[in-house]
Amino acid sequence: MRKFVSLGITRGVLGGAAGTGAGVGITMLIRLALGLPAWNSGPVWAAGILAGVVGYLAALGLFNYWICWFFGAAETEEQPPESRSWTRYLNVSTNHKVIGVQYLATALVFLPFAVILQLVARTDMSKLSAAFLSTEAYTSIISDHGIVMLFIVAIPAFAGLMNYFVPLQIGARDMAFPRLNALSFWLVPAAGLLMVSALFAGGFDTGWTIYPPLSTSYQPLGMNLVLIGAYLAGFSSILSAVNILATVLKLRAPGMGLFRMPLFSWTAIATTILSLLFTQFVAMALLFVLLERLTGMGFYNPAAGGQVLLYQYMFWFYSHPATYIFALPGLGIISEVIPVFARKPLFGYKGVAVSSLGIAIGGTLVFGHHMFAAGMPALLRIPFMITTMLVAVPTGVKVFAWLATAWGGKLRLKPPLLFAFSAIILFLIGGLTGVIQAVVPADLYVHDTYWIVAHFHSVLFGGFLFPLMAGIYYWFPKMSGHMLQDKLGKIQWGLMTAGSALLILPMFALGLEGMRRRVADYDPTPGFQSMHLTTAIGGFLIFFGLVILFYNILRSLRRGALAGNDPWEGKTLEWQVSSPPPAENFLRAPLVVGPPYDYGVTGSVHAVFPDKAGQAQGSAEN
Amino acid sequence: MEVSAVQEKPRASPMFAGMAIFLASEAFLFGSLFFTYYYLRINNPVWPPAGVHLDIGLAVLSTFILLSSSGAIWLATRLIRRGSITGLAATLLATTLLGSSFLGITIWEWTHETFSPWASAYGSIFYTMTGFHALHVLGGVLLMMALLIRTRRGRFSPCNYLAVEVGALYWHYVDFIWLLVFTTLFIIK
Numbered sequence: 001m002r003k004f005v006s007l008g009i010t011r012g013v014l015g016g017a018a019g020t021g022a023g024v025g026i027t028m029l030i031r032l033a034l035g036l037p038a039w040n041s042g043p044v045w046a047a048g049i050l051a052g053v054v055g056y057l058a059a060l061g062l063f064n065y066w067i068c069w070f071f072g073a074a075e076t077e078e079q080p081p082e083s084r085s086w087t088r089y090l091n092v093s094t095n096h097k098v099i100g101v102q103y104l105a106t107a108l109v110f111l112p113f114a115v116i117l118q119l120v121a122r123t124d125m126s127k128l129s130a131a132f133l134s135t136e137a138y139t140s141i142i143s144d145h146g147i148v149m150l151f152i153v154a155i156p157a158f159a160g161l162m163n164y165f166v167p168l169q170i171g172a173r174d175m176a177f178p179r180l181n182a183l184s185f186w187l188v189p190a191a192g193l194l195m196v197s198a199l200f201a202g203g204f205d206t207g208w209t210i211y212p213p214l215s216t217s218y219q220p221l222g223m224n225l226v227l228i229g230a231y232l233a234g235f236s237s238i239l240s241a242v243n244i245l246a247t248v249l250k251l252r253a254p255g256m257g258l259f260r261m262p263l264f265s266w267t268a269i270a271t272t273i274l275s276l277l278f279t280q281f282v283a284m285a286l287l288f289v290l291l292e293r294l295t296g297m298g299f300y301n302p303a304a305g306g307q308v309l310l311y312q313y314m315f316w317f318y319s320h321p322a323t324y325i326f327a328l329p330g331l332g333i334i335s336e337v338i339p340v341f342a343r344k345p346l347f348g349y350k351g352v353a354v355s356s357l358g359i360a361i362g363g364t365l366v367f368g369h370h371m372f373a374a375g376m377p378a379l380l381r382i383p384f385m386i387t388t389m390l391v392a393v394p395t396g397v398k399v400f401a402w403l404a405t406a407w408g409g410k411l412r413l414k415p416p417l418l419f420a421f422s423a424i425i426l427f428l429i430g431g432l433t434g435v436i437q438a439v440v441p442a443d444l445y446v447h448d449t450y451w452i453v454a455h456f457h458s459v460l461f462g463g464f465l466f467p468l469m470a471g472i473y474y475w476f477p478k479m480s481g482h483m484l485q486d487k488l489g490k491i492q493w494g495l496m497t498a499g500s501a502l503l504i505l506p507m508f509a510l511g512l513e514g515m516r517r518r519v520a521d522y523d524p525t526p527g528f529q530s531m532h533l534t535t536a537i538g539g540f541l542i543f544f545g546l547v548i549l550f551y552n553i554l555r556s557l558r559r560g561a562l563a564g565n566d567p568w569e570g571k572t573l574e575w576q577v578s579s580p581p582p583a584e585n586f587l588r589a590p591l592v593v594g595p596p597y598d599y600g601v602t603g604s605v606h607a608v609f610p611d612k613a614g615q616a617q618g619s620a621e622n
Numbered sequence: 623m624e625v626s627a628v629q630e631k632p633r634a635s636p637m638f639a640g641m642a643i644f645l646a647s648e649a650f651l652f653g654s655l656f657f658t659y660y661y662l663r664i665n666n667p668v669w670p671p672a673g674v675h676l677d678i679g680l681a682v683l684s685t686f687i688l689l690s691s692s693g694a695i696w697l698a699t700r701l702i703r704r705g706s707i708t709g710l711a712a713t714l715l716a717t718t719l720l721g722s723s724f725l726g727i728t729i730w731e732w733t734h735e736t737f738s739p740w741a742s743a744y745g746s747i748f749y750t751m752t753g754f755h756a757l758h759v760l761g762g763v764l765l766m767m768a769l770l771i772r773t774r775r776g777r778f779s780p781c782n783y784l785a786v787e788v789g790a791l792y793w794h795y796v797d798f799i800w801l802l803v804f805t806t807l808f809i810i811k
């Protein structure tokens with residue numbers, strides 16, 4: 001019992017509850033003192049939740065160091081010694097590897113939750129029985145599916161992999177700001193909890209995009225919870241971007257020039273530049289909605305001189321680049337996996353590296369294509385159409401480089417490579433349909449239909465879900481020291497690939513036939529029902545695939561074969577240390593002497609580990 | 623382990639880079655506020671709405687206060703490099719006091735404005751923009767107080783003053799943002 005209470009997460013929950021109680025009480029007292037009625041669920045809960053978040057972070061001890069620093073304590077880089085027990089994942093840790101696992105585990109807890117939400121909605125839409133979801137319940141469920149997937153699954157999952165592997169790949173001991181790193185992580189579970197509880201507090205039926213005026217006039221408390229949750233998640237993502245960028249720019253090992261860096265770290269740069277800058281815009285747009293709901297301010301209220309369209313500009317200015325925040329690390333994983341399993345140097349390394357920045361920069365100039373149908377000035381349509389089509393170019397560079405790498409290689413069809421290949425195909429479907437709907441008249445036709453849903457899901461399956469699976473199968477041996485089972489991985493790959501096709505392809509057809517998104521009912525006559533049913537079946541197949549993944553992970557933790565340092569014969573630095581890596585990552589500082597992907601090139605060495613006398617110890621030759 | 627006593631080039635440290643990166647992000651935070659202001663301004667025939675009278679004299683005073691505080695913190699970084707701990711303490715104290723008086727003026731202004739944040743979109747963005755800036759000044763004042771306490775506890779020396787450099791970078795930045803806020807709200811309107 002005492003051990004349970006001393007766990008960080010328990011203290012955090014208790015602190016959060018105490019903070020919420022105190023916040024609610026104090027706000028009610030202030031309201032009484034101002035002569036207002038004590039209870040008004042909107043502002044009182046909002047203040048309570050903010051106090052609760054502060055209480056939760058304080059009880060976790062995340063502010064201790066900074067408070068001591070404020071009062072003049074000596075600066076220290078020393079961290080308390082790590083326990084090796086699994087409970088360290090439930091405590092605050094400043095070790096980037098622990099935080100990476102914490103991020104990943106959080107994402108993998110919320111992933112099945114968000115999938116199940118959508119399975120409920122898909123089952124309802126397949127009309128095998130009478131509809132069991134009310135319109136409000138249906139829209140709340142799909143809205144929550146979207147926002148949890150994006151803010152609590154996609155961003156944290158890749159934040160986890162970046163946290164774990166960027167310092168290892170660039171030869172750093174830890175992140176630049178380990179304490180800030182812990183703070184960024186612990187905001188995520190709080191945000192996730194708020195977004196889940198929104199479902200039980202009246203839901204929110206605006207879709208994940210939270211457009212006003214519906215979001216400013218929709219009454220239930222759930223809307224506020226989602227707004228606060230998204231704000232916290234955004235805050236976490238900005239802080240973690242500061243950290244990762246400073247790490248990559250300042251803490252690279254000697255010899256690790258930018259063009260010797262593994263591509264996952266390259267995509268980390270591009271991703272974090274985007275989330276560092278653009279998250280501010282969506283955070284502000286959401287804050288305006290919250291302020292308008294709580295205090296009656298008038299940013300989006302035409303009666304007060306506000307502008308509804310203002311929200312869409314600010315929202316998409318972030319949310320289009322955000323698509324690349326979700327996808328770029330995934331493209332980085334594909335670039336890591338293919339050379340290792342094709343046993344060939346990556347084709348066009350520099351082009352692939354720079355294309356990440358190209359996608360990032362191009363991706364910021366296209367956001368207007370989300371608003372072709374929204375009444376934006378017609379003058380802006382054509383430039384946005386052209387920039388949107390141009391973004392396909394750097395993405396195409398990557399796809400061709402991957403194909404050229406795999407071409408003629410000695411392919412080892414292990415799960416990471418299989419997932420990477422499926423990811424390329426799905427991403428290609430998403431990318432090509434993206435070019436189609438970039439054309440203004442085509443977009444006006446398919447806007448807000450299932451076509452868009454299908455496009456977006458194929459982009460995210462190809463850019464996020466499948467690369468994440470490739471990354472898990474590729475790096476799990478490094479993180480745990482145990483191999484995942486190949487056979488289960490291949491079954492999972494088969495289920496998820498088939499499931500994706502069944503899920504996505506009928507939705508393209510539905511959209512072209514005119515099926516609107518976010519609508520809880522439809523006329524079954526034009527054959528829509530069978531397509532909705534196929535989509536639902538695809539969703540279930542993907543879910544079964546995830547169940548196999550979880551079984552495989554648990555099985556491997558108990559009795560998986562030992563991985564050794566370098567089970568895939570990789571050359572990048574993370575494969576030159578033990579599995580799992582030692583607390584300080586590198587027992588001897590690495591010296592980088594060559595390119596990272598020279599598979600099959602005799603005599604090419606990526607890094608050496610000189611001992612104290614300066615004697616070079618060669619890394620494993622592949 | 624004490625952080626290495628000799629930091630020959632504070633501006634090359636990850637901490638300085640981290641602050642610069644963070645401030646790049648802050649540029650987008652204020653950018654979103656300026657975008658909102660000008661977007662609303664373009665789309666409203668009457669701007670600012672009737673009944674809005676701004677006290678430009680007070681805003682000019684605020685501007686002078688912040689500019690002189692930037693001078694004070696600049697002096698602080700010069701003095702510590704020459705080894706003057708008392709000079710550092712005095713300039714940090716001056717920065718703290720100037721920043722606090724800026725906050726005092728903001729609060730006085732807020733309570734004496736002729737318009738509320740609720741009545742119009744103009745009021746909403748006016749208070750949000752000045753509020754976000756004031757929050758950043760508040761953060762800066764707290765940082766200056768921390769630096770002052772650390773100076774008194776003997777944490778700084780001519781070869782170890784990284785936190786002063788980082789704090790000065792932040793402070794200059796927030797002052798620069800004020801110039802943009804001032805220009806937008808009081809000059810261009």
